[in-house]
Amino acid sequence: MLPQASRQLADDHTALDQVLSQLRKALDRRDVLISHDKLDLFWARLAVHIRAEHLHLFPAVLTGLSERTSDQSVTPTPDQVRTAIEQLRADHDFFMHGLAQAMGIMRDLLKETDRHDIDRGIDTIRAAVLEIGKRLILHNELEENQIYRWATNNLSEQEQADLATRINTELTNSPSRFSPEDWSNQ
Secondary structure (H helix, E strand, O other), rough: OOHHHHHHHHHHHHHHHHHHHHHHHHHHHOOOOHHHHHHHHHHHHHHHHHHHHHHHHHHHHHHHHHHOOOOOOOOOOOHHHHHHHHHHHHOOOOHHHHHHHHHHHHHHHHOOOHHHHHHHHHHHHHHHHHHHHHHHHHHHHHHHHHHHHHHHHOHHHHHHHHHHHHHHHOOOOOOOOOOOOHHHHH
């Protein structure tokens, strides 16, 4: 069983997957308004999730590992941890860059009246969202099977509880454009 911080982040993966599914359905229906709202929500929620990992999880794992003196066959090396975190950060950059571009196109579509241009824009966004979704699957597996477990194995119970509190604070800190119900009901 995952400790609270890792469980919070894994549960957030599930919530993000739900929003991503809703976004894909809206894009498939070519509904610009709902697609915009779901894309904005997905982008914001993913950014908050990433912020929690960058500010709290990654430093905690690196610190916990450097302070651990257990059996090396169970504990990853500092190079393994740094390499995994570098890969996750590169993925995060890919997600945020792709979603920012998709959001720029979507904002233009809100003003567009030509159906052909709308369809072409939706197709571009849909392709980007599908690519992000594919990479997100592998990304989440790496996080859940390595980084989250490393946090579990290399942090004391108190450190894990403190980390869970900090992560919860980040995950519930929604941008002001979202109502608490919009943020938590996904």
